[in-house]
Every structure is written in structure tokens, then in C-alpha cells.
Amino acid sequence: MIVKEGTAVEKKRTREGFGKALAELGRDHPNVVVLTADVKGSVNVNYFADEFPSRFFNCGVAEQNMCDVAAGLSLAGKIAFIATYGCFASTRCLDMIRTTVCYANLNVKIVGSHGGLLTGPDGASHQALEELGLMRVLPNMKVMIPCDFWEAKRATRAAAATPGPCYLRLSRESIPVLTSEDSPFTLGKGVVMRQGGDVALVACGVMVSEALSAAEMLAKDGIDARVINIHTVKPIDSELLIKAAADCGAIVTAEEHQVHCGLGSAVAEVLVRSLPVPMEFIGVNDSFGMSGEGYELLTKYGLRDTNIASAAKKVIERKRR
Amino acid sequence: MLVEAKSGHTGGPLSCTDFATTLYFNVLNHDPKNPKHPDRDYVVYSIGHVTPVNYSLLAECGYFPLRDLMTFRKLGTHLQGHPSYLDTPGVEASTGSLGQGLSISLGIALGLRMDGKPNRVYCIMGDAEHQEGATWEAVMAAANFKVDNLCAVLDLNNAQIDGRMEEIMNIHPIADKYRAFRWNVIEIDGHDVLQILDAYRRAMSTKGSPTVIIAHTKMGRGVSFMEGDYKWHGNPPSPEQGEKALSELGTTYGIWSKRLRES
Numbered sequence: 211m212i213v214k215e216g217t218a219v220e221k222k223r224t225r226e227g228f229g230k231a232l233a234e235l236g237r238d239h240p241n242v243v244v245l246t247a248d249v250k251g252s253v254n255v256n257y258f259a260d261e262f263p264s265r266f267f268n269c270g271v272a273e274q275n276m277c278d279v280a281a282g283l284s285l286a287g288k289i290a291f292i293a294t295y296g297c298f299a300s301t302r303c304l305d306m307i308r309t310t311v312c313y314a315n316l317n318v319k320i321v322g323s324h325g326g327l328l329t330g331p332d333g334a335s336h337q338a339l340e341e342l343g344l345m346r347v348l349p350n351m352k353v354m355i356p357c358d359f360w361e362a363k364r365a366t367r368a369a370a371a372t373p374g375p376c377y378l379r380l381s382r383e384s385i386p387v388l389t390s391e392d393s394p395f396t397l398g399k400g401v402v403m404r405q406g407g408d409v410a411l412v413a414c415g416v417m418v419s420e421a422l423s424a425a426e427m428l429a430k431d432g433i434d435a436r437v438i439n440i441h442t443v444k445p446i447d448s449e450l451l452i453k454a455a456a457d458c459g460a461i462v463t464a465e466e467h468q469v470h471c472g473l474g475s476a477v478a479e480v481l482v483r484s485l486p487v488p489m490e491f492i493g494v495n496d497s498f499g500m501s502g503e504g505y506e507l508l509t510k511y512g513l514r515d516t517n518i519a520s521a522a523k524k525v526i527e528r529k530r531r
Numbered sequence: 532m533l534v535e536a537k538s539g540h541t542g543g544p545l546s547c548t549d550f551a552t553t554l555y556f557n558v559l560n561h562d563p564k565n566p567k568h569p570d571r572d573y574v575v576y577s578i579g580h581v582t583p584v585n586y587s588l589l590a591e592c593g594y595f596p597l598r599d600l601m602t603f604r605k606l607g608t609h610l611q612g613h614p615s616y617l618d619t620p621g622v623e624a625s626t627g628s629l630g631q632g633l634s635i636s637l638g639i640a641l642g643l644r645m646d647g648k649p650n651r652v653y654c655i656m657g658d659a660e661h662q663e664g665a666t667w668e669a670v671m672a673a674a675n676f677k678v679d680n681l682c683a684v685l686d687l688n689n690a691q692i693d694g695r696m697e698e699i700m701n702i703h704p705i706a707d708k709y710r711a712f713r714w715n716v717i718e719i720d721g722h723d724v725l726q727i728l729d730a731y732r733r734a735m736s737t738k739g740s741p742t743v744i745i746a747h748t749k750m751g752r753g754v755s756f757m758e759g760d761y762k763w764h765g766n767p768p769s770p771e772q773g774e775k776a777l778s779e780l781g782t783t784y785g786i787w788s789k790r791l792r793e794s
Contacts, residue, residue: 245647264645275634282638285573285616285624288691290638305628306665310635314616314625325674511572 221384223527224415226322227362228380229254232291233365235370236262239519240347242370245280247273253293253323253380273298277306277318284317288388289370295329296322296338296379298496300345311375312348319369321378325355326513327494328416337499341416343471345377345507346444352397353444355379357418358388359442363397379415383504388439390513396424400447406436409529410454410461414440414473415499417464417492417513424518435522443473448480455485460525462490464518466508469493488528490521534773536604539612540748542763544584546688546721547655550746554653554684555588562591566620572650573623573639577632578657578686579613580765586610586619589792594621597794600748630663631658633683637673640741641679651700651735654683659691661702673741675715681741682734686721690750690761709743721746753780 217484235242236258244258245267259266269276273294280290292299299322300307311318322341329337345353352372354364357436362380369376403418404425413421418439425435436451436458455461460479463474481487494511508514533539554574555561562568576585582603590597595609602608613627624635636654643650660666673681687705694759696702709716715737719726727746734742750764753758754776757768763768768776774784 212780243642267641269672270675272668272672274631274665278631278634278665278669279638279641279672281624282635282640283642284638285635286639286642288642288645306631306634309628310625316616396601418550 211275220359221389222387223361223384223472224356224359224362225254225361225380225382227356228321228366228378229257231329231363231366233257233261235367236265239289239370241288243290244281245276245290245292246268247276247294247298248324249269251295252452253295253321255293255517270455273302274306277303277320278310280318280470281306281310281314281316284322289317289319291319291321293321293323295336296325296341297336300338300341300377304344308348312350315350315374317373317375319376322381323380324382325379326381326415327499327507327513328381328385328466330383330504331501333501334498339468339494339499341377341379341477342443342465342467342473346476347471350374351444352376352442353379354397354442355415356441357415357439360383360387360389360393361395362464364393365441368395368397381416384405385416388419388422395441398442398445400450402436402440402450403439404435404437406434408434408456408460409526410436410438410458411518411522412438412440412451412454412461412473412477413464414443415466417466420508420513420515421464421518423515424522427515427519428522433522433526440473440477443476446476446480448484451477451480455481455487460488462492462518462521462525464492464513466513467493469495486492488525490525492518492521532587532600532603533767534770535601537767538604539583539767540580540765541583541658542690542757542761543578543686543688543766544581545752545754545757546748546750547581547584547686547722549722550583550684550686550727550744551588551655553670553724554731558731559653560650561592563589563621570650571772573652574635574655575624575632575636575639575652576614576626577636577660578629578653578655579627581655582610582612582614585614589619589621590709592621596629598777598791601791606646619670621770629657629660630665633666633669633673636681636683637669638677640678643674643680644678649740650680652681656683656685658687658689658696658702658705659699660684661705670709670712670714670719677739678741679738683741683743685743685745686748687745688748690749690764692761692764704747713740714779715740715742716745717742718745719747722752755779
């Protein structure tokens with residue numbers, strides 16, 4: 211699947227896309243219920259709450275209870291979305307998500323807003339950098355991380371339409387709009403955002419826009435980079451990744467997450483079993499975040515287009531050896 | 532079944548037996564031949580480890596054959612060591628990690644209320660799981676949401692794995708704590724069937740708040756060498772101890788084996 215390369219001028223928030231889609235879902239599906247933990251406005255469930263107050267539960271600052279109440283609501287036949295900051299949604303509720311939700315394959319959709327360094331000035335405590343790994347290791351769980359506003363809307367609808375648990379990672383900050391309202395979307399299927407045969411840049415979330423920008427830089431040096439948007443980290447699109455490895459012979463992964471256990475690890479797990487090729491990993495290297503503006507932090511931690519382009523040149527060198 | 536499994540929890544199931552049996556045979560609206568009946572009452576075992584009484588009651592009610600009890604905890608069984616929602620008919624939630632059942636029960640109760648249904652939710656709780664912080668999140672939330680279709684039954688047997696609850700980490704005054712959270716509190720002798728029945732009835736007629744029935748019980752109830760001894764929390768009896776326990780409870784291994792074969 212090829213999506214026309216975006217011109218990244220407009221910026222919007224993925225959490226806003228989620229909030230709008232949730233209200234739309236509410237109109238179409240009377241069994242959708244929403245819970246939050248005292249962050250209604252921050253995670254944009256206010257649209258749903260205003261329109262469907264009887265199907266909205268503010269559980270206060272008590273995420274563990276919220277998660278299991280959602281589990282109970284799903285046992286009573288509801289599609290339950292819980293929304294809070296990603297660090298609390300994942301780490302604080304991990305036992306509830308594992309034993310109550312995933313073990314019973316319950317219809318609970320966990321929405322972790324404020325994922326990654328783009329959370330910014332709140333600092334390390336609020337910058338979720340581990341949740342893709344924590345969630346993808348759980349049986350029955352699906353893990354999605356949309357690359358822009360429109361994809362966040364589509365991912366929200368896909369979460370509701372797919373039985374069982376699901377984790378959706380969103381950003382606090384506005385990020386480039388790369389897709390359009392009618393772009394296709396299938397849970398578990400990656401999207402080729404740009405064709406190329408010298409190296410494949412495999413990215414998720416905001417890093418898709420950085421990878422596209424890196425590809426432009428590389429093109430100026432005569433390097434033809436393919437850019438793949440992996441909006442679903444689990445189940446991952448093995449077929450698309452193996453094809454990229456076969457066609458390009460070198461891979462760079464890029465994620466706003468710990469490099470251990472996130473997207474890069476998931477890609478490597480696929481390729482080492484099928485078609486190992488040289489790989490480089492762009493992400494946070496075993497450290498916590500810190501306060502700062504979102505994009506300042508991406509630069510500080512080496513998560514920008516320039517870093518991806520350098521890694522691409524390095525991995526191409528390894529391929530030629 | 533515990534002798535056969537060679538592992539599992541003995542004391543807790545015996546302290547729950549009187550109020551749990553009364554619940555299934557005298558109170559619950561349920562259909563064992565149709566476990567997902569939309570009009571059923573729900574029972575969530577927040578203390579997942581009391582599967583011996585949970586599974587025995589489900590079998591006695593007819594959810595599955597009695598002989599299945601002998602597969603408890605064995606490879607390939609649908610009777611997992613702790614309750615598994617996807618494996619066992621009549622199990623309403625996967626539990627085993629303490630301090631979660633009340634939140635799950637609250638969610639079910641809210642879902643039923645949203646749909647305007649009269650079904651009730653019963654949550655079997657232990658005393659030591661009140662040491663889990665998440666339990667108190669649920670106690671607070673259930674009162675906040677004013678769910679009167681939720682009834683918790685607290686098996687106050689004063690025993691946990693490492694010793695007497697009051698000595699390990701005292702939860703008292705537990706009744707006052709629930710009252711402070713604006714719950715309807717009913718305290719009973721958990722082995723007096725008339726008091727148990729009366730408590731369930733009073734819970735049903737309570738409006739605007741959840742009810743907790745605090746059942747004062749004895750770990751290992753009915754077996755002289757187990758009663759009140761916390762060491763029976765997580766251990767099964769030997770075959771000899773099992774035979775002695777069954778005879779004290781008014782039956783024998785022979786009678787049991789015959790019932791199982793015929794089931």
C-alpha cells in the first residue's frame with residue numbers, strides 16, 4: 211500500500227483525533243463507555259463526556275480501580291475505553307491489564323496519552339517511554355501508535371471494532387499531519403509512505419514524519435530510502451518488513467521509546483528469523499527523559515531526521531561490507 | 532479434590548463454605564445450564580485462591596460434572612489453580628491477583644445499572660486483601676457511584692499465608708472503615724445460616740449504597756485439626772488427613788468417589 215507523501219506543514223494532536231473519534235463512536239455504538247482518572251480534558255475525552263454523560267465515568271486519581279471497573283463493564287457487554295497518561299495507563303495498571311484484562315481477553319481499550327518525550331516540560335515522570343514494550347509482551351494485547359491526527363481517528367475506530375484488549379499510544383504535542391481523512395487503515399498492516407530501495411526507514415508515531423524528512427535529506431545524497439509507517443506494533447506486519455529487508459537489504463528503526471523492547475526489537479524479532487539484514491536503532495537508549503520543550507527533547511535524545519539519516523548511511527555501509 | 536491435586540488452598544474455602552453455599556442454593560438467580568444467561572446474578576471471587584469451594588459449588592449446581600473436580604490444577608484441566616474466565620463455565624472473571632475483584636464487580640454493577648437491569652453482583656472478598664491499596668480505591672468508588680446492586684461478602688477469618696491477619700497487618704476496625712466510606716455494613720456469624728440468609732435479604736432491600744456483609748468465620752471450619760490455624764491457608768491435606776477431614780464433615784472418601792463416578 212502506498213500513501214502519497216505528505217507535505218508536513220499542518221500540525222495537529224493525535225489525542226484530539228482520538229477524542230473526536232470517540233464522540234463519533236459514541237453516536238454509532240450505544241455500548242461504548244469511557245472512563246478517565248481526573249484527566250478528562252488532557253486526554254480529550256471531554257467531547258464524549260459532554261455528549262454521553264451517563265456512559266462516562268470519572269474514576270478520580272485511581273487508575274488501578276479504573277482499569278478493573280472497565281474490565282467489569284466489558285464483562286457486562288460494554289466496549290470500555292480507559293484514557294489517562296501513558297505512564298500511568300501502562301505501568302501503574304500493569305497487573306490489572308495482565309491478569310484481569312488480557313488473561314480473560316476482555317474488551318478493554320487502554321488509551322495512553324502523553325506518550326514519549328514530546329510530553330515535554332512535565333519531565334521524566336510523565337514521559338512514557340516503556341509502554342509499547344510492556345504492552346506488546348502481553349498475550350491477547352494489540353498495540354497501536356498513530357502517526358498523525360487522522361490516523362489516530364482511524365486507530366480509535368479500529369480499536370472499538372476489534373474484539374479484545376488494545377493499547378493506543380497518543381502524543382500531547384501537535385505533530386505533522388501526514389495522511390488524509392480517507393487514507394486506508396488496517397490494524398496490523400504497515401503503510402509504505404515513500405518508495406525506495408537503498409534502505410528502509412521503519413518508524414512509528416511522530417518518528418514517521420522525522421523519517422520522511424530524513425528520506426528527503428538522503429535523496430539529496432543520492433540515497434533512495436523507503437519509509438514504512440508501522441502504526442500497529444502488535445501484531446506487526448511481518449510480510450511488509452521481510453519484503454523491505456529483501457528489497458533494501460538494510461533497516462533503520464525509529465521510535466520515541468526505549469530501543470529495548472519497542473518497535474526496533476519487534477522488527478528485529480521478525481527479521482532475525484526470516485531475513486537478517488544490518489539494522490540500526492533510533493530511540494531512547496536506556497535512560498529517562500527530562501524537562502524541556504518536546505522537539506528540543508527529540509533533538510537532545512538523538513531522535514531527529516538528521517539522526518535517522520546518519521544511521522541510514524551507517525547501515526548502508528555495513529550492508530556493503 | 533485437594534488430596535488429588537496435591538496442592539492448593541484448604542483453609543479459606545472452608546471458612547467461605549457456609550455463606551457461599553447459601554448464596555448459590557438460596558439466593559442467586561442463575562441457570563447452570565446457561566451460564567451466560569442475561570438475567571443471571573454475578574459472583575466474582577476477589578479471593579481467587581478459594582477455587583476449591585468455587586468449583587465445588589459450580590459442580591454441585593450443575594455447571595459441569597462433579598468428576599471434573601478431580602482434574603483440579605492438573606495439566607489440561609479447565610479447573611485452573613485460580614479462576615480463569617475463558618476456561619470454566621460459571622467463572623465470571625479471571626482473578627488470583629488480590630485486591631481486584633471489587634473493582635471488577637463494580638464495573639459489572641455499573642454496566643447492569645446502565646442497562647436498567649435488576650441483576651445483582653456478589654463479590655467474595657478476603658480480609659488480607661484489604662492490605663492492597665487498590666481494594667480501597669474500589670471501596671471509595673463503589674460508594675461514590677452509589678451502586679446498590681453490589682454486595683460484597685468479606686470472609687473475615689483472620690488468617691493469611693504468613694500468620695494471623697491481626698499480627699501481620701491489622702485491617703481493623705474494618706466495619707468502621709466501611710461505614711466511614713458510606714457503605715451499608717452488616718456483621719454476622721459467617722457460619723450461622725439464618726444470619727447469612729437474613730444478611731443477603733437486607734442487602735437486597737438496601738437502596739443508594741453498596742452493602743458489605745462482614746462474615747466472622749474460622750479458617751478450616753469444620754475440621755478440628757485445621758480450624759483457626761493459618762498454616763492451612765495454602766496447603767492441601769495428605770490422604771490420611773483428607774479422610775479424617777471428610778469424616779469430620781460427615782462424609783467419606785468412598786461416598787465421594789461413588790458420587791464422582793456416577794456424575
